[in-house]
Amino acid sequence: MMEPRRRVWGSWPEPGELERSVVTIGVFDGFHRGHVALVEAALAAGTRRGSPTVLLTFDPHPLAVLAPAQAPRQLLPVDDRVEHAFALGVDCVVVLPFTAELAEQSATDFVEQGLVGRMGVESLVVGSNFRCGRGGEGDVDHLRRAGRRHGFDVRVVDLVRRGERTCSSTEVRRALAAGDVHDAFDVLGRHDPRIAAAAG
Numbered sequence: 419m420m421e422p423r424r425r426v427w428g429s430w431p432e433p434g435e436l437e438r439s440v441v442t443i444g445v446f447d448g449f450h451r452g453h454v455a456l457v458e459a460a461l462a463a464g465t466r467r468g469s470p471t472v473l474l475t476f477d478p479h480p481l482a483v484l485a486p487a488q489a490p491r492q493l494l495p496v497d498d499r500v501e502h503a504f505a506l507g508v509d510c511v512v513v514l515p516f517t518a519e520l521a522e523q524s525a526t527d528f529v530e531q532g533l534v535g536r537m538g539v540e541s542l543v544v545g546s547n548f549r550c551g552r553g554g555e556g557d558v559d560h561l562r563r564a565g566r567r568h569g570f571d572v573r574v575v576d577l578v579r580r581g582e583r584t585c586s587s588t589e590v591r592r593a594l595a596a597g598d599v600h601d602a603f604d605v606l607g608r609h610d611p612r613i614a615a616a617a618g
């Protein structure tokens with residue numbers, strides 16, 4: 419089968435559309451240094467295995483559904499996140515609509531029905547603080563156990579730091595809110611006028 423390239427799914431791929439993959443998951447708002455490191459680790463695993471590297475992301479931001487009052491201002495629209503992923507060399511992107519129904523799904527079902535059943539995951543690459551599933555129950559230990567049951571490997575990436583702090587979308591937003599665009603760019607690892615505009 420020809421491996422898919424630059425394909426974007428707006429929901430889980432249908433059975434058979436994606437038979438094997440290296441998957442990295444998260445919101446990826448801003449595409450900061452940590453996100454880039456995660457994608458690079460996934461690409462290295464994809465190349466090693468000869469499997470497509472797929473970035474799985476959510477839209478809207480999970481907090482917009484789980485706690486709308488605390489939902490952060492979006493740094494990059496989902497189309498820009500997809501473009502960043504492709505520019506780095508990711509083969510395909512899955513954008514899952516984050517709905518109340520998805521938030522209620524157990525981590526086990528998310529992994530078995532989604533990652534294994536629809537994506538044929540061979541290797542899962544996440545940051546050490548990643549969680550998925552109802553109530554955030556699916557931490558990296560949970561994912562490793564699921565990986566042993568289903569025969570996929572879990573690669574946990576150490577969080578990228580910049581001096582004293584851990585790079586995160588939250589840190590970028592904090593710097594922007596303080597009016598310090600240079601600091602925001604320092605966490606991001608690049609100058610990005612669209613993100614400066616997100617400061618409003």
Ligand SMILES: Cc1cc2nc3c(=O)[nH]c(=O)nc-3n(C[C@H](O)[C@H](O)[C@H](O)COP(=O)(O)O)c2cc1C
Pocket residue numbers: 443444445446476480484520521522523524525528547548549550551552553554
């Ligand atoms: C199936 C599923 C259910 C989730 N349910 C919850 C939840 O109940 N409470 C919560 O705070 N986050 C929940 N999340 C969101 C995750 O904790 C997390 O924010 C999301 O997977 C993105 O990961 P990231 O924040 O590391 O990018 C869920 C995620 C998934 C995939």
Ligand SMILES: Nc1ncnc2c1ncn2[C@@H]1O[C@H](COP(=O)(O)OP(=O)(O)OP(=O)(O)O)[C@@H](O)[C@H]1O
Pocket residue numbers: 443444445446447451452453455456543544545546547548575576577578579584585586587588589
């Ligand atoms: N500094 C980092 N280094 C490496 N991986 C990271 C880093 N920060 C987040 N990740 C990973 O990137 C993926 C996407 O996470 P997410 O988009 O929630 O990042 P975040 O920047 O921590 O966001 P927020 O600040 O809004 O919680 C997850 O797998 C997460 O574990």
